Amino acid sequence: MSAISFISAPAFVGLREGGGLKWLTFEFAVPLAMLLVMFVIMPPLYRSGVISIFDFLEQRIGRSTRFLISLSFQIVRAFGTGIMVYATGLIIEAVLGVPFLQSILAISLITILYSFLGGIRAVVYADAIQMVLIVLGLLVCLISAIFLIGGLETFWSSVDPARLQVVEWSYAGLVTDEFALLPMMFGGFVLYVSYYACDQTQAQRSLSAKSLGDIRKLLVANALLRFPVTLLYCITGLAIGVIASNNSAFLALIPEDRPDYMMPFFILEYLPNGVIGLLLVAIMSAAMSTLSSAVNSLSAVTIEDLKSFGIHARDERRELVLARLLALLWGGLILFFSLYSGDISATVIEAINKVGSALYGPVLGVFLIAILWKRRTVLSTNIGFLSGLCLNLYFWQFQPGLFWMWWNLIGLLVTLTVAVALSLLSRKMPLARGTVALQTRKVPPSYVVLVTAGLTLFTLTIILVSVSIERF
Template sequence: MTLLDYLIIATYLLLLLGMGVAFRHQSNKQDYFLGGRSLAWPALTLSVMATQLSAVSFISAPAFVGLREGGGLIWLSYELALPIAVALMLWRLLPTLHKAGVVSVYDYLEQRFSRSTRLLISLVFQISRSFATAIMIYAIALILQGTMGLAQWHSILAIGVITLIYSAMGGMKAVVYGDALQMILILLGAAVCLWVGLDAMGGWHQVLQKVDGNRLLAVNTSSAGLHGNDFGLLPMLFGGIVLYASYYGCDQSEAQRSLSSGSISDLKKMLMAVALVRFPVTLLYCLSGLVIGTLVLTTPELQAKIPANQPDWMMPVFITEYLPTGIIGILVVAILAAAMSSLSSAINSLAAVSVEDWYRLRQITPDNHSYLKLARLAGVAWGLITLVLSLYAGDIAPTVIEAINKIGSVFYGPVLATFLAGIHTRFVSPGAANIGLAAGVMVNALLWLNASPIFWFWWNLIGFAVTLSTAIMASAALPNDQQHRLPSERGISMAQAMFLLGWSALLLILCVWLPNMILNMR
């Protein structure tokens, strides 16, 4: 890297600080955590996508496709679940939470069930989100160590300090508009890497001649995922539906964007846009991984620069070796942007949940000044906790994208089941909901700790089924437990639901047809 690259990086970081200063004026918690519910749905769409299609996807999805042993375009089958999950969320889940006017989605569970339910599921979120974010920061720090020559703790500081300042000062507006900028940079970065990779390979014809044919498989119907991590279609589809619906609908870091939309109509537009646009973005990542992975595997000197069993180094090493001065700086900014997007979202959402929990436990209604002061302090505290955790995080899967989704798969099924039980049933009682949630998480944790051969994507569906069935049975045994039924809101028509199901079916056809087309071109 040259002085020009470092100047580009410094300019970008100063721009983020300026954004935090520009949005520093908030008058209440709605302004700080929900942007006053005045944020445009296109910006929210980019922010939602940036949070998940960030560092994990920009770095790790290409690594999974191009370099991971047993990887390939099979990752695309994961995307088939999103349109169906969006239909599930828009049916009643997110419109009901939006209408409730809550800052923390877990506030709804207190209103429907009890304070203990809220605190239990809030604790689940805080543990899973801080741990998952720490894993991501740890991985990106290692990558920056390889590209910029920074020590690990220097890399963590570079990611953390700037993010802490602009997100704590600017609240949700700074997070959303920062994410939107970062998403644009990430997309441009992926497109540049694909173009340069193709040029280095001599075009698509050479890539198709040299690519490992096994990596072209995008749909695996030969396995049910009961005997290892074989990424079969069934676990990717059914587990993915639960994972996506829970992540976008019940995880505060994502659902907070939905709560920030000005109306249910804007909420619908945002989620429909995510359902339509996410697959093309993921396809861009996967194709860049296919091209660059083929380049690495056919270029021994390049392959030697990637540490053994560390496929996530593929993209950073490619960037530093093949891109010209200036472009390297922009791409390193894209990597920083990706990491900061995930961290800023985690900081803001963790602060929202913990501050709301704190005041509820103390049964205090604070004035706006006191609330905003504590909110900023909580954001800084969670940022520091996450950064400290990242210093000690280790590898739990071959690629970061698998590690993050594996962590979530322990919790997402039980969380979604609890929310849906609250919205769609009258008879599930508070005590039964708590028992079901604890049972679902415990079963999934045991599957992980006992190294079960069941593919971890199934954990989402298993946790969902265990939580819901246990809650229903416990309700029959606890008939006198206090119950509340809150009004629900429907946000999707039958025609829109059928459109999303049709889009998912079309994507399945594309995933089957695309590899065959590529093979026929060889």
């Protein structure tokens, strides 16, 4: 849960042209993605004892692969976090009248400070508090909006029927940039597996757990709880969108090309002052949570990268100093990116997922090769990754009609195909020194069957619930 979700998901549903409840299809693949994460990828990562998940790639494949994937991750993650800071700065500027530069400076400096002092523990505790604030904030906005409209019956009858469509059956996202079912299911599956298992900002939370059992519980809880929260985002967006469509004065406040302003202007115009303060705290805290997580993960990855090249701090105290300096460095770079993020998509939540989709498929391909493919080689893996990434960047630049959610699946398949084909054509290379063995305790088959059946049933349930909303 982040500031971008709080602000931009309702804007996509309630105000963006061509938006609506299609955003719910983003959640359809989450439960199934958690199965691959918890049973295939996370066990070897956890038992390897690594801090940076990219250290695992060095031990399974080679140093150059680790450096290539790590560098790509750090650049994309810093850019994506910069988009988040950019969006939050615009909102604070609009609502509080604070100049844009001062807004993003304040967000960045405060967040870097508690990341600087607290590390991953501060991030985890802050996330828990901020999640409660965000959910409460959404409930306040939804209840207030429905009250202003005149009740549930008036609200539901006033919603534009086009915005109630959840599943887009008429497009596949191949020649038109639409949120169709196929790319949302297949691309979404790859995106979420890679996000939760191969993105350091998320994987560090799982790797800090006490046991693999705790990780599985965390992932199952995530699979079950994401959809209700997303549904809350969406219904809130519909309600505020009804107010915007029926109130020209309110609609005039929102820049025509910036639907992301819908939520903050609703808070400012329609809620009591005390509630406004609470919700601004929720937005700010969620933004700082995302930034602090990114800063901590980036500094951890950089330290491990330096160690792989033989650059070590002499003692723990100096390593702590280095970690804090790197946190400052990455925080400054994220701040720089936020100044030049620009317009990538109609809403910020689309922009940040679009940036990630260029990388997530190829990165997942490399991790699957590291875990499952015995004939892996450094050269074949690196070429496979670069092939998948470069093809996605080509699609971004020259094929705008191809929906960006497809990039996740395409990048994965190209990376796997090229890497496996090249490794079969070459002699088997010895693994890097310090290779992590994948001898792990087997999970009881009954547990695997039970969890798989449960999450599959839950997937079907959320699809049926979503489709029933269209016909309600």
